[in-house]
């Protein structure tokens with residue numbers, strides 16, 4: 001089975017398992033006199049993440065969702081406050097606890113984006129100028145738009161606008177290393193302009209568990225307290241942090257292989273039945289509109305699964321394919337032939 005549903009399917013490598021086996025551990029739920037984790041491997045991962053992202057400090061979280069929650073609440077968003085995001089961000093679509101009245105009770109305020117999910121800076125300026133929103137959220141790469149990337153100049157511009165009007169910026173950089181690979185730059189250039197940022201170790205980077213929240217020392221100190229209150233403290237977490245350290249080695253370079261595979265896939269299956277905006281295939285995600293195929297996405301997914309290929313239905317008319325380190329170029333070629341054979345047999 002060639003499984004392209006998500007890069008979250010990536011498996012820990014042999015090197016990661018070895019590092020996990022050998023990891024030195026401590027009680028991550030306890031802090032030393034410097035406010036640091038008592039687990040030495042977690043401390044190493046946090047220091048490495050801070051350095052890579054260009055922030056002073058970092059906090060190991062069990063998931064990206066947990067890291068985003070902690071970030072938004074550490075920025076002191078309170079019940080009734082509005083936070084600025086776009087309608088199709090992961091935070092709007094999946095992290096709903098933030099907006100549930102009986103949970104955190106925040107209100108989303110949506111800014112417009114272009115066809116590739118890139119935020120409109122003039123519209124954002126108008127909203128933050130009027131002082132309605134407590135916090136600006138950005139997503140890079142943009143998951144729902146097919147892994148599209150916000151450039152360094154745009155990131156800087158958006159952060160400068162927010163700062164001018166006193167709104168902090170949190171970057172949901174679940175796949176920020178993919179954006180750095182697309183622009184062929186150091187990830188720091190994209191992550192340092194934001195006040196805080198999150199990235200996932202558990203997606204394209206291939207680690208089994210975890211996301212990192214990065215920010216200044218005081219922010220991370222407060223975030224660590226909040227993580228405990230929310231039940232996100234861990235114990236001998238060095239076992240999983242060790243895999244995260246391995247995941248960060250050459251993260252940008254490794255992503256480039258996945259991007260080549262995604263682009264090859266997109267170019268070779270793009271037909272009227274599987275319409276793909278190839279310009280939007282910048283990183284490791286391919287989204288195809290199958291409206292003209294005369295079948296629902298769920299039906300297509302089911303039929304292709306019987307041929308040995310798994311895709312993800314993301315709406316009635318759209319499917320998503322994601323490449324990651326365990327999917328080889330040969331498997332991508334095979335996926336292309338499974339899809340093309342399927343449509344040729346049905347329609348020609």
Ligand SMILES: *Cc1c(COP(=O)(O)O)cnc(C)c1O
Nearest residue numbers: 063064065066090139143172174
């Ligand atoms: C996956 C993802 C998250 C959440 O990460 P989890 O570890 O699944 O909770 C947040 N934002 C974006 C853009 C994502 O793709």
